[in-house]
Amino acid sequence: MQILLPVFIIGGLGLIFGFGLAYASKKFEVKVDERVSLIRDVLPGANCAACGQTGCDAFAEAVVAGVAEVNGCPVGGAAVAEKVANIMGKSAEKFEAKVARVMCGGSSKTCRSKYSYSGIEDCAAAASLYGGPSSCTYGCVGMGNCVRACPFGAIVIEDGLAKVIATKCTGCTKCVAACPKKIIEMVPVTSEYTVRCSSFDSGKVVRQNCDVGCIGCGRCAKVCPHNAIKMENNLAKINPALCQNCGECAKVCPTKAIELFLCGTLNKESAAV
């Protein structure tokens, strides 16, 4: 009896808890939609969060819940959008792929320097010292925060200027978030012309600082046949929705700040024509 009592009590406790848990798991069962795992399987799985969700799992749940669009994954592009749409039984709407573009042309050759920097290799750290070593306070610092942020190795630093290799860019927007100067923007792949400058300075100051900056002369805005260019704060801005890639703006730009990106990569020869 002395041995049996503890055996019964501990065994009984275990049994009660076991049945309790079994009952609870039935009673509080959470049904998981099988479409979630199906969608999860066709996603790229980089968990880059470019869709605005916390990761691929969260995106799959959001699609099933109807919160996110079937074409919400910018990395997967049209192919993934179609697969997700098939699972959801919807038709994929037109998927507009976007690539990152650095809105600055101020390399160490074209942009003058203010002082020589020898601190840690970090754009934010360098930028906090008088706005960075480059004489233009708006431009690329060139310490490569975007390069380190890019999960796909699509950004390189050339002559102290970040460049996006468009064929590798998946449009995950990690670099946009990493840049302390906020000069990386997402542009549709089809848009061929971009103003490679982010300076709000007046034309005179831009001239002093940089050879290829936008001086805000407004000639591109006047010449554009589609009214796609607007002048804002001494800076020309091309609206990709209106731009027809005719290239008139690049022809008249006195500093060649508007440059041609073919297939998303910089093509200087064509821009000079």
Next chain:
Amino acid sequence: MRELLSLMLGAILVENFVLAKFLGICPFLGVSKKLDTALGMSGAVIFVMTVASAFTWAVNNFILVRYGLEYLQTIAFILVIAALVQFIETVLKKLVPSLYKALGIYLPLITTNCAVLGVALLNVQREYNFGEAVLYSFGAGLGFTLALVLFAGVRERLENCDIPESLKGMPITLIAASLVSLAFFGFQGLFQ
């Protein structure tokens, strides 16, 4: 009232579970790398400690003591805590999904946490009544939180330090932990 307050403050500072009693060292070193994971773990520990101490107190006094089976406390408490955590997880998943997501992986990890078992056993050893036991456990959870948050701050600083090659990683973390622990020994004898 004053006694209860000093009981709780004593659990937080003097008898800090991590830094003075050296219980729950695994999560202390494991999840103190970042402040937000430290807070997630701490929240789960406070929650489970408080609830588990209430249940283990009841199991001890109504079942074990009655049949003279106090020597089975350890195994019975492990059973109770494990079942309880599992139950809470199931219920939270259904009823409070946001809290379930916030606690995340930390909730099941706590099942076998020695700090939780330790507080249940201490409650029995010291013959606390129900209110005291729950309050002491809550204080112990808060103390765990304090230790984890403090240490997360220390570790975030260590990241930016120039540490000798041979001390990088775990060694310097353990040295730092011992220093923080030494600091907490200054509270010894504060609440008697």
